[in-house]
Amino acid sequence: MLIELKNITKEYDNSGVVTKVLRGVSLSVKEGEFLSIMGPSGSGKSTLMHIIGFLDRATDGTYLFDGENIKDFSDDELAYIRNERIGFVFQSFNLLARTSVLDNVILPLTYSKKKNHQELATKALEAVGLGNRLNFLSNQISGGQKQRVAIARALVCDPKVIFADEPTGNLDSKSGTTVMSILGKLNEEGRTIILVTHDRTVAEHANRIITIKDGEIISDEHNPNPRRSKIIEDPTDDIA
Amino acid sequence: MRTLLKNAHGVIKNLASRKARSFLTILGIVIGVAGVIIIISLGAGAQALVLGQITKLGTNIIGILPGKSNEKGPPAAVFGIQIKTLKTNDLEMIKDKDRVPHAEEIVGVVKGDVTIISGKESVDTTFTATDGSYPRVQNVKYESGSFFTDEEARSGANVIVLGYDVREQLFPNGGELGSIVTLKSSGENKTSIPFRIIGVQEKLGTVAFQNQDDQVFIPFTIGQRQILGIDYLQFIRIKVDNADNIKETITDVEQVLRDQHRIKNPDNDDFSVRDLADAIKILTSITDALRMFLSLMAGISLIVGGIGIMNIMLVTVSERTREIGLRKALGATSHQIRNQFLVEAVVLTGLGGLIGIIVGVLISYLIALGARYAGYDWSFVISPTAIFLAVFVSTMTGIIFGLFPAMKASKLDPINALRYE
Numbered sequence: 001m002l003i004e005l006k007n008i009t010k011e012y013d014n015s016g017v018v019t020k021v022l023r024g025v026s027l028s029v030k031e032g033e034f035l036s037i038m039g040p041s042g043s044g045k046s047t048l049m050h051i052i053g054f055l056d057r058a059t060d061g062t063y064l065f066d067g068e069n070i071k072d073f074s075d076d077e078l079a080y081i082r083n084e085r086i087g088f089v090f091q092s093f094n095l096l097a098r099t100s101v102l103d104n105v106i107l108p109l110t111y112s113k114k115k116n117h118q119e120l121a122t123k124a125l126e127a128v129g130l131g132n133r134l135n136f137l138s139n140q141i142s143g144g145q146k147q148r149v150a151i152a153r154a155l156v157c158d159p160k161v162i163f164a165d166e167p168t169g170n171l172d173s174k175s176g177t178t179v180m181s182i183l184g185k186l187n188e189e190g191r192t193i194i195l196v197t198h199d200r201t202v203a204e205h206a207n208r209i210i211t212i213k214d215g216e217i218i219s220d221e222h223n224p225n226p227r228r229s230k231i232i233e234d235p236t237d238d239i240a
Numbered sequence: 241m242r243t244l245l246k247n248a249h250g251v252i253k254n255l256a257s258r259k260a261r262s263f264l265t266i267l268g269i270v271i272g273v274a275g276v277i278i279i280i281s282l283g284a285g286a287q288a289l290v291l292g293q294i295t296k297l298g299t300n301i302i303g304i305l306p307g308k309s310n311e312k313g314p315p316a317a318v319f320g321i322q323i324k325t326l327k328t329n330d331l332e333m334i335k336d337k338d339r340v341p342h343a344e345e346i347v348g349v350v351k352g353d354v355t356i357i358s359g360k361e362s363v364d365t366t367f368t369a370t371d372g373s374y375p376r377v378q379n380v381k382y383e384s385g386s387f388f389t390d391e392e393a394r395s396g397a398n399v400i401v402l403g404y405d406v407r408e409q410l411f412p413n414g415g416e417l418g419s420i421v422t423l424k425s426s427g428e429n430k431t432s433i434p435f436r437i438i439g440v441q442e443k444l445g446t447v448a449f450q451n452q453d454d455q456v457f458i459p460f461t462i463g464q465r466q467i468l469g470i471d472y473l474q475f476i477r478i479k480v481d482n483a484d485n486i487k488e489t490i491t492d493v494e495q496v497l498r499d500q501h502r503i504k505n506p507d508n509d510d511f512s513v514r515d516l517a518d519a520i521k522i523l524t525s526i527t528d529a530l531r532m533f534l535s536l537m538a539g540i541s542l543i544v545g546g547i548g549i550m551n552i553m554l555v556t557v558s559e560r561t562r563e564i565g566l567r568k569a570l571g572a573t574s575h576q577i578r579n580q581f582l583v584e585a586v587v588l589t590g591l592g593g594l595i596g597i598i599v600g601v602l603i604s605y606l607i608a609l610g611a612r613y614a615g616y617d618w619s620f621v622i623s624p625t626a627i628f629l630a631v632f633v634s635t636m637t638g639i640i641f642g643l644f645p646a647m648k649a650s651k652l653d654p655i656n657a658l659r660y661e
Contacts (some may be wrong), residue, residue, distance in 0.1 A: 055569060055654050076573045083571020092440065094566045098257050108570040153570070181412070 001064070002160065002192055003029040003052060008061035010047050010215075021047045023215040024061070029158070029194065034187040034226065036195045036203035039212040046165060048212065049196045053086055053163045054078045066160070083111050087154025088135040089183075091166035094151075095138040098222055101125065105153045124152040128182055145173025151182055161192040168202055172178040177229045180205045184228050201227070265552040269637065273596025273630040274603065275538030277622070280629075281604035283531035284621035285611070290527065291520060292617055293390025295447075300483050301377065302490060304334075304476040304497075308509050314645035320347040324472040325501065325510040328464070331476055333496050340478070342485035342493045345373040348473045355424040356456065357601045358410045365406050366455045367423070369463020377479045385417050385439030388459055396461040401436035404443040404453035409516030415441060423458070425467045433466060445615075469608075486515050537635045539633065545592065545635035553585055564649050565657025578650035585636060585642020593634030597627055 010022040021044045039045040050056040051063065054070070063070040065081070073081070082088075087108075095104045105121040116121060126129055128148040133141060133166055138149065147167060154162050164183060168176030184205055187193045197207055203209050204227045211219040255262045294507065306326035331348040334340050354367045359466050372381070372390035380387070388399045407416055416437050423433050435458065444452035464470060479544075480489045490513045497511050498504075557564070565575055601622055611618035 016597060050655050053569075055658075074577070079568065079571050079573040088569050090566075094562065094658070096563060096566075099253075107567070111567075111571040111573075113574060157571075 001028050002031045002033075002043050002066060003027070004062075004064040006051070006062040006064075008048075008058045008063060010044070010051065011055070011059045016190070022034065022058070025215070025217055027210065028162075028221075029192065031192055032187070032190055033194070033208055034184070034193045034206040036206035036209045037212060038197060038203045038209055040198060043212045043214045043216040045196050045198075049163055049165055049194065051196065053088065054082050056173070059218070063216060066138065073226045079111075083108055083222070084157055085155065085160045087159040087162045089147070089150050089154050089162065089164040093143075093150045093170070095146055095149055097139055098171060099138055100134070101130065101136050101138060101141065101149050102108040104105060104138055104149055105156050108153060108157050112231040114157065118121075122158055125149070127155060128152045142175070143171050144178055147171060147175065147179045148182065151186075155186070159191075164193065165197045166197055167195070168197075168199070180227075181229050184226070215227070241654045247293045248583050248587060251580065251587050254585065255587065260550065262588060262591075264547075265549055266588050266595070268548040269542065269589050269592030269634050270545075270599060272538055272542030272545045273593050273634050274600035275541055276535055276630050276633070277597060277600025277626050278607070279531065279534040279538050279562055280626040281600070281620070281622055282607060283527065283534065284623060285404070285604075285618050286610060287524065287527045287531075288621065289611075289616055290523060290620050292573060294516065294520060298442075299516070300480040300486060301491065302480060302486065303480070303514045303516070303519075304493060305512050305514065306472070306474070306510065307565065308512060312389050322474075323510075325341050326472075326473045326476065327500075328473065330497055331473060331501050334476065334478070334493055336446065336496075338487060339496050342481050342489045342492075343478045344481045345377045345479040346475050347371040347374045347377050348460055350460070350470065350472075350474045352425070352463065352468050354456070355469065356406065356410065357422040358422060361410050363406055365403070367463060367467070368455055369460045369467070370457060372461050374457065377477050380444075381442045383440045383442045385437070387439055393459040396459050396460065396466070397460065398435045398462065399432065401439040401441060401457040402437060403441050403457075405451065406454065406456055423467065426467065431466060433462070434485040449587045450548040486517075490515060541542055542633055542637055543580045546589070546641040549585055549588055549638065550645060551640035552641055553581065554648070556584075557581065557645045557649045560649075561652060561657045561660040564652050564661065568652070568654035569658060574650040577652075578646045581646035581649045582639065582642050585646065586638035589634045589638030589642075590631075593631050596634065597630055600630070606632045 005025055005027040008022055008025045008027075010017045010018065012021060025044075025048060031082045037045045037048060049057065051058050054065075057070070066085075070078070096107065102118070102121055102125070105124055109117040109120060122131065122134060123135060128151050130145060130148055130152065133145065133149075138146065141149070147170075151162075152168075154164075162183070167179050167183070171179060180202060183193055183195070185206075193206070194204065197203050204223060207223050207226045208224055209219075209221050210217050211221075252472050304326065307323035319486070324558075328348070334343065335346050337343075340346075349368060349370045351368050353368055354365060356365060370393070372388055375382075375387045376610055382401075383404065385401070387396065387401055392399055400423070402410070402416065410416065411419070412423065417439075419437050420434050421437060423435055425431050438655075441453070458467075465475075475546070478489065478493065478658040480486050494506070494509070495515050497513075498506070501510055503509060567577060567580075568574075604622065608618050608620035
């Protein structure tokens, strides 16, 4: 089991007012799964992803990643795991402005012990179909391309899991489809993908969909026919 | 270390993309460092100039002043207080070769205010009444004519040597040698005495805050007795034959004067004997103190510059909150984030220091050029200490004032940072 959550709770203490965001979530994710976490805003799905993605710690409960208990890890060790074993894709891309596409993908490598940064970054960009955009600045490319750069960045350290938080939220439907296709392809290649979304059609790209509401998992369904769309290389997508 | 270098590379890229702001940020450091360099350079140049002028007045010189003074402070006579304990007899006894063997030349001096009249022109100036050996003690040269002789000095001949400025005022068209001028004392006995001009001193300029060209020289006896009507001296100068004999000569002179004045306990001395080296030491300590003070002022501008850097760094940190969150999400540790911002601050201040050094050296050089052009014997001095100090202080400023913003950045929670709009 890659990820094992047991009775995870999360509370925020806002000057005496305690808000319970997660009320005992238990969840197991196998290696190679494509999991969607669905839920309306405020359901706690993002908080759950932050905890699974080592950006936040649970108030209570146990989290085993690859069999190891997260509680025992220091902040620096968590940073190391974020760098080496997981990759993030955000709704708003979060690329460094006025920085080349290549340098954006190299960024996580500067925090790792890996060598051959240029080569690894180029490979990752080729994998998302942007091998011809290496030296473009991040503000010279379209939204869809930005998100593909972000996927390349998540991919470049060869992580076990990729977390995507509303990756299509800021994209038009065509670009969104392309991004989802790339994620689907990565999953077919064996990469574990955890997707957070409020959109059912996006969630249906996964082969397992859990729904969260008020900090609790209310459904956990198997999706035998995940949505797969062809990678659309829309010409308009290439125009800056 | 490797990540630090990687940081530096990214940091320079980052700073280069915000040139105008980066430049304004470091302006305070540039000014501070340039200020320190200029002040230290000018201080050293001015000190060399003053010391050069003093030694120009003569070396191996001992001064004897009336009145007691302690080792460090200046004697009372310097402040214009008249003390009458140094008599003409004392001068005669010091001239005794058996008692003060290493005294090569000895001159007694009295000074006073006087008006010199030549036809319709008149000039208020200072006269120095002294012996014929005065030029040999003080290294004075003559533009025209010569100084009076010992014989003329002793006999009280009515001869006068003019300072350069006095000549310029009385005889702008030359022809002064051999002319007769009248000296009118501004003292109690308003005597008018005619003098024949026998020499003009060359231009000396200002030495130790006194214009050496605004004075005239007359024989000792005539100045002391007839014009001032006194029987004491204001000071005696001795030129010692060799620098090694200065200490011994001071002791000899002190012994003579104690015998003359019947003083048994040196604590009761009513005179002071000073070596010119002492004066140089005092002067050096004064200029050093001044230099320290000015450097401190420049140092304060460095601190102000540092606060400017801290201010901008804090703005940068909050502007780049999302970036910090992203970097943390991608695996940066708090240390790496802190180092990134610290390196940024140090690169900024280091760059400021570098520009400041260049600007400071350049301005110091221009000032030296200007001073030489104005006729001063000014040497362009840049001390490695000043440069080292400037680099050290500006880098430290970067570390100290960059640390707080860097710590603030490193402590940001990645989730909140990513959510930050």
